[in-house]
Amino acid sequence: MFALRVPAEYGGQGRDAVSTGIALEELARADLSVCYPVLNAALISGVLAANGTAEQLARWLPPIARGEAVRAALVESGTGLSAERTRRALEAHGIGPHDLAWIVVTHVHLDHAGGAGELARRFPSATVVVHPRGARHLADPERLTASARAVHGDLMDTVYGPMTPVEPQRIRAVEDGEEIDLGDRRLRVVHTPGHAPHHLVVRDDSTGVLFAGDAAGVRVDGMTSARPACPPPHFDRDATVAGMRRMAELKPNRLLLTHFGDPGDPAAFLDDAEQRLRRWCSVAERLAAGDEAELEAELLRRFAADESMPADDPERFAVMGGFASNAVGLRQWARSRTGREEVGTDALR
Incomplete structure (x- = not known):
């Protein structure tokens, strides 16, 4: 029954929408709970058959037809x-x-x-x-x-x-290196502390896509580079850099940032993100004895124009990775390196 809408060349029955609908009605009349997964298989295989690439069809349709x-x-x-x-x-x-x-x-x-x-x-x-x-x-x-x-x-x-x-x-x-079973593929978990000590990334080994979270920074469409993501209270530069290098070692075919999307060539992006982070941290170390407002102002002066941040979207970025929050995290990190950091509110210990 899962093969109703799968084309015959991929092991299915190649039924049209009308005949599939009639079959689903009869199945639902007997047992609605049994009908539901068959309906989903019909919808998914129909969409795939109409819109998928040859590679996608070959990967997905045969297992759907077999009911896997x-x-x-x-x-x-x-x-x-x-x-x-x-x-x-x-x-x-x-x-x-x-x-x-x-x-x-x-x-x-x-x-x-x-x-x-x-x-x-x-x-x-x-x-x-x-x-x-x-x-x-x-x-x-x-x-x-x-x-x-x-x-x-x-x-x-x-x-x-x-x-x-x-x-x-x-x-x-999940521990570092564990896998998540999706049936036709597995997702591999890689621990990447730095942005936070409990950060991980996920690699789809069948496609080479790496879901990077905030481990390599944040960006919006139109920006020429990513902004470092250095939130308090646990940002750690060395751990972040190690995480970026570990992601590069995975040789992803595509990198997906949670904020937001595909930044282009993964290797080039990760290298640029590391160098940019190091420059931000150097400023923070130089101004560690000052206050957060001073550091925020200097970060803005040195780096804002360099990002090519779209002028019509400032509030979106201020919420998810603003200069103010980065200044707090960077100052705490820099002061912790000199033993001068005061203890603040921390829900993640």
């Missing part, structure tokens, strides 16, 4: 406020409430994991994948959200939203 399990994964949940938009996007791609097997978060900052609990509620078959140091904050996000509110203030209500706890039995804490 293909398990969907979502990398990054987004914020709590974006959960409904994400659900609609998944639904538009034929992924229903019981079709999502994995929700992978690269770290537990609220723009990456804030929606994990709400999406887990809406997709009850999904397991949430996280670094071991972040797992407890998904199960009990109270300290994390309190700390975030102290930093972000009213943005918690307008940008991030609430963080729903994830049931502990649905959390999988």
Whole structure:
């Protein structure tokens, strides 16, 4: 039954939409729960047959025709406020409430994991994948959200939203090198601390695509380079550089930043991101004895124009990776190197 809409040359029946619909009606009349996965297979194979490349058709359609399990994964949940938009996007791609097997978060900052609990509620078959140091904050996000509110203030209500706890039995804490089974492929987890001590990236070994989270910086369309992402309280330059080099060693065919998208040639991008980060850190070390406002002003003076930041999108970037938050993180890092850093609020210890 899974082969209804798969073309005959890929092992299917090649049925049209009308005859497939009649078959699904009869199946639903007998058992609606059995009909649902067959319906999803028909929708997905129909879309693929109409729009896929030759390579995609050869990879996906034969296993669908054979009824083999293909398990969907979502990398990054987004914020709590974006959960409904994400659900609609998944639904538009034929992924229903019981079709999502994995929700992978690269770290537990609220723009990456804030929606994990709400999406887990809406997709009850999904397991949430996280670094071991972040797992407890998904199960009990109270300290994390309190700390975030102290930093972000009213943005918690307008940008991030609430963080729903994830049931502990649905959390999988993954070690470096572990794999996530999608049926027809595996995702490999690589720990990349630096931006945060609980950061990881995910590589699809079948395509060479690397989901980089914030490990190599952030950018918006139109920028000529990425901006370093150095948030408090745990930013670490040396660990970040080591993570970038480890990503380069994976030789990805494509790099995908959570903020936002494909920056182009992975090797060139990662090399540029490392050099840019080092320049920012040099400024922070020079001004470590000063205050955050002084460091922010110097970062703006030295680097803002160099980014070619689109003039019509300043607020978007101020929220996700502004000079102010980077100045706080860089100053804490620089002062910690000289033993002068005061202890601040920290929900991730």
